[in-house]
Amino acid sequence: MPDVRPVAGGDTPEQVLAGAVARLTADLADLRSTVLARTSLNPGYALASTSPKLLASTTSLGNVDFTSIPATYKHLMLTVQGATNRAFEYDSERLTFNGDGAANYEYLLAQWTGAAADAPVQILANAFVEVGTLPGSVALASATGAINILIANYADTNRYKSVVVTSASRGTSNLRIGSVSGLWRSTAAINRVQLGHLGTPVAGAVVSLHGLM
Amino acid sequence: MATPTWIVIDLSEDPPVETERKATPAEISAAAAHRKAVEAREAAPPPTVEQRLATLESAIQPKRGGP
Numbered sequence: 001m002p003d004v005r006p007v008a009g010g011d012t013p014e015q016v017l018a019g020a021v022a023r024l025t026a027d028l029a030d031l032r033s034t035v036l037a038r039t040s041l042n043p044g045y046a047l048a049s050t051s052p053k054l055l056a057s058t059t060s061l062g063n064v065d066f067t068s069i070p071a072t073y074k075h076l077m078l079t080v081q082g083a084t085n086r087a088f089e090y091d092s093e094r095l096t097f098n099g100d101g102a103a104n105y106e107y108l109l110a111q112w113t114g115a116a117a118d119a120p121v122q123i124l125a126n127a128f129v130e131v132g133t134l135p136g137s138v139a140l141a142s143a144t145g146a147i148n149i150l151i152a153n154y155a156d157t158n159r160y161k162s163v164v165v166t167s168a169s170r171g172t173s174n175l176r177i178g179s180v181s182g183l184w185r186s187t188a189a190i191n192r193v194q195l196g197h198l199g200t201p202v203a204g205a206v207v208s209l210h211g212l213m
Numbered sequence: 214m215a216t217p218t219w220i221v222i223d224l225s226e227d228p229p230v231e232t233e234r235k236a237t238p239a240e241i242s243a244a245a246a247h248r249k250a251v252e253a254r255e256a257a258p259p260p261t262v263e264q265r266l267a268t269l270e271s272a273i274q275p276k277r278g279g280p
Contacts (some may be wrong), residue, residue, distance in 0.1 A: 056229040062218035068225035101239040
């Protein structure tokens, strides 16, 4: 509330009112600047508020088990990049949550190469979600692949959890792209994410977990 | 051959602490099931053009009795 008391020297009521209006106008301008800076009307703030926060990352060569994931974030993003020593053109990756190895997972896996589309795979009761492929040892030398997994609303305790996956890989003579729609039939908040390979990752592989606000 | 090693990253620590452990029997079973499913698909011949056409045709057949 602006100070409208007359100041020493005997300002007229009009002068006091004009001063109060001027201060109020300045306060409103400050407030407007603050609001603009802190809302999505400002692209910079929108970017800052949704930027992924790196929770952990590893270059160790094995299956990866993220434990004690805090429920602080709205979504999780798991990113895998690399190749494995599996003696095939591709390796396949699998995802589980909270150590649940029962048949509580569903997924639809659709993959294409430059040569053909694989037959879609839909499984409605499985012990994991297949999330796509990385190059195996028969793929182009030094090739890598990348898999990006969005685990939406992971801390929700009301409904099952959805995952959306996009994967890119390189085989012997073709590129490969994949999409996955996955579901974990559990209302438990996700506090543990496990990613398994069939082979062993080769040097240079990176697995990262980000939190999204 | 699946790797028996799991890299455990404990996010309750700041910074997160990384350790290694061996796979549990349940994890070994899951890896075996995973390998079996993938190898079965890799061994299967790709669908022929005729099979693909048949799949497409069945998908676009008008449904009888529908709205």
